[in-house]
Amino acid sequence: MTTSLAQFQATPRQLWQAWQAKTITSELIFEMVMQNPTLCTELVQRALPELAVGPLHLVNPQQNVHSALLARAVRYDIYAQDEAERTFVLEMQVKDERDLAERIR
Numbered sequence: 001m002t003t004s005l006a007q008f009q010a011t012p013r014q015l016w017q018a019w020q021a022k023t024i025t026s027e028l029i030f031e032m033v034m035q036n037p038t039l040c041t042e043l044v045q046r047a048l049p050e051l052a053v054g055p056l057h058l059v060n061p062q063q064n065v066h067s068a069l070l071a072r073a074v075r076y077d078i079y080a081q082d083e084a085e086r087t088f089v090l091e092m093q094v095k096d097e098r099d100l101a102e103r104i105r
Contacts, residue, residue, distance in 0.1 A: 034077075053086075
């Protein structure tokens with residue numbers, strides 16, 4: 001049995017349906033939404049209501065941070081700073097891989 005490339009090509013309708021089915025748990029959607037400083041600020045404020053979070057002015061997706069102490073790089077989903085120069089690191093986890101302790105070291 002031969003497999004043709006046509007079997008793996010989606011129609012425009014299928015692509016549109018796949019796009020419509022995406023939610024904030026999709027890496028692409030999360031990154032797109034969080035790059036909007038207003039939406040990112042709102043999410044941080046809702047997650048941390050006890051803090052008065054100022055508008056976020058620096059929002060970087062997939063921020064690499066190199067640590068000499070760990071001799072390795074760490075990649076954050078979203079790295080943001082507010083006007084008070086406080087740093088917020090946002091990570092999205094959609095399933096429990098039971099490795100949280102290793103991921104946050």
